[in-house]
Amino acid sequence: MGDLKQRHLIVAQERLRDQVAHALRAALVAGELRPGTIYSAPGLAADFGISATPVREAMLDLAREGLVEPVRNKGFRITEVSERDLDQYTELRALIEVPTVGRVTDTASTEQLEALRPVAEEIVDRARAHDLIGYLDADRRFHLRLLGLAGNERLVETVGDLRKRSRLYGLTRLDERGELVSSAQEHVELLDLVLSGDRPAAEACMARHLGHVRSLWARDENG
Incomplete structure (x- = not known):
């Protein structure tokens, strides 16, 4: 039963990560997150009312898509599109x-x-x-x-x-x-x-x- 609970927890975390990534992409397009600005995972997590972990994972997904770039010890900068x-x-x-x-x-x-x-x-x-x-x-x-x-x-x-x-x-x-x-x-x-x-x-x-x-x-x- 322990393994089953762990699998359910992992699935739930992945779904939350996907939901956060979707919300962040939408906020980017809507102009709610501004290019060139640095946002921290804890700060965004507070806005969402969740822990920082799924937000950080979602931001890493966005970084792989070229939408944000990690900034050491600060968070993620929204990439600018010319x-x-x-x-x-x-x-x-x-x-x-x-x-x-x-x-x-x-x-x-x-x-x-x-x-x-x-x-x-x-x-x-x-x-x-x-x-x-x-x-x-x-x-x-x-x-x-x-x-x-x-x-x-x-x-x-x-x-x-x-x-x-x-x-x-x-x-x-x-x-x-x-x-x-x-x-x-x-x-x-x-x-x-x-x-x-x-x-x-x-x-x-x-x-x-x-x-x-x-x-x-x-x-x-x-x-």
Whole structure:
């Protein structure tokens, strides 16, 4: 029984670590954790109301993703992402996602695509409700599940990593200006075009969406 309890404890700790890592990624994108700033694991743990260990482990996960960097005896510094970095990440995403959406348009079934509609609508609902954490989660699920219909798991992993590395700041101000809803609605438009079987239009919409998101976040970061 002792071994079983130990295994349950390990699983619980791993789940808490994953939950903390997810919350920290969301805080990064929302601009709640600022680039160049050093945060300590005990300080963040106090905010979460938990022990420092799962926070420290979660921060190490983020360090492996390039989102933070350890600072000896101090904590973790949020890595800064330059405009050049963002341009290059967006270019990579476009090179991968635009043709992949085209392939999905040609091959995915109506049933597979319609299964994504609740997620596309959830993105809009979350934006209208000013639920930034929910918005980010739904947006991630929609994009990765849509790309997943192409059947290449490594491609999905790569795009997931690019999304993490190209996190952008000031989503709160975008929401306050009402620009988040229009960006959210592009997911429904994209889904409808893929369902229509119009590959050129779907690819153009995907490219426009990526460019739109990039320009919105750039304006916010500068403004």
